[in-house]
Amino acid sequence: MKSGTAHADVVQPWESLETGATEWGDFSPHEQEQIVRHYAPKIRFLALRLKAKLPKSVELGELISSGTLGLMEALGKFRPQLGIRFETYAENRIRGAMLDELRRLDWFPRSLRQRVRVLDEAMRAVEHEHGRQATEEELQRITGLELREVRQGLEALQNQLWLSLDAIQDSVSGDSAENGGEPYSNTARRELAERVAPLIERLTPREKLVLSLYYTDELNMRETAEVMGITEGRVSQLHTQALNRLRREFVSHYGESEV
Known part of the structure; x- marks a missing residue:
């Protein structure tokens, strides 16, 4: 009896998704879980990259949570006829979901928002008068801030x-990669x-x-x-x-x- 090597030719569920051979809704629950686990590291990677640009008050878990919802949405809406790879499509959806969540979170404290407005007015005043950017020392003097x-x-x-x-x-x-949404x-x-x-x-x-x-x-x-x-x-x-x-x-x- 010959021992087969069929395992080497097994197509993984995420590969079937990428090629359009199988749509998300036609995968079994176990296969859907495999697909989500396969793409999950991408969510953390994108969340860490975005987190590096944000105040410490924004929690990484909030970005990952919203990014996960973006992935699930991408899985349900992906169509191979769009002419792009699912990973590319999903990355855009994940990033978009994180940015939308940041807007909803209102991560900008009111006191900081007010400070930004004061600084912005001072910066524009200096630029209008001198035709150059204001220095930190000038902003400190004009606004009275430390x-x-x-x-x-x-x-x-x-x-x-x-x-x-x-x-x-x-x-x-x-x-440009999707119709509708x-x-x-x-x-x-x-x-x-x-x-x-x-x-x-x-x-x-x-x-x-x-x-x-x-x-x-x-x-x-x-x-x-x-x-x-x-x-x-x-x-x-x-x-x-x-x-x-x-x-x-x-x-x-x-x-x-x-x-």
Whole structure:
């Protein structure tokens, strides 16, 4: 009696999902569990990457929980005829669910939000009068805040901008890959992307390169510095400068502060 080697040719359930051979609803409960376990590490990876850009008050578990819901939604809505791999489709859904949850959480404390508004007004006043960015010392003097409070406010403002750029990236890579979905969520992201994309073109080449390396290529500050041949401090400066310029342009054009 020959011992078979059929096990080597067994098609895993997530492979059947990817190829479209089997739809999510046609898998057995055990197979569905296998598929979820297979893609679960992606949720944690994306949550950790997003968490690194957020205040410590945002819990990793909240991001993972919302990301899991995004994965389950992706599993139910995925159609192979979209012409993309399920993993790519799921990543967009997971990231989108995490960003939506952050908006619902209102992770920005009221006191910090007020501080950001005060700093924003001071920054615009300095830029209008002197045609340059305000220094931390100038902001401290104008607002009466302590240096620690100024830095916390600036960090919070930068976090807001990071999330907005993540939403834009999610919109650009996700909405074009699906038909339908949640009309409000997709429309809101698409409108934000349409507003900000032309503003990004107004940045200097070095500012655009920093954002591209950081958000598109997903390099960290150290890796970005190595690619550009400059210091991490200079990368951080260019990064902040680019985000602040985007925000100023957005407010100038639309009179709103969505980014």
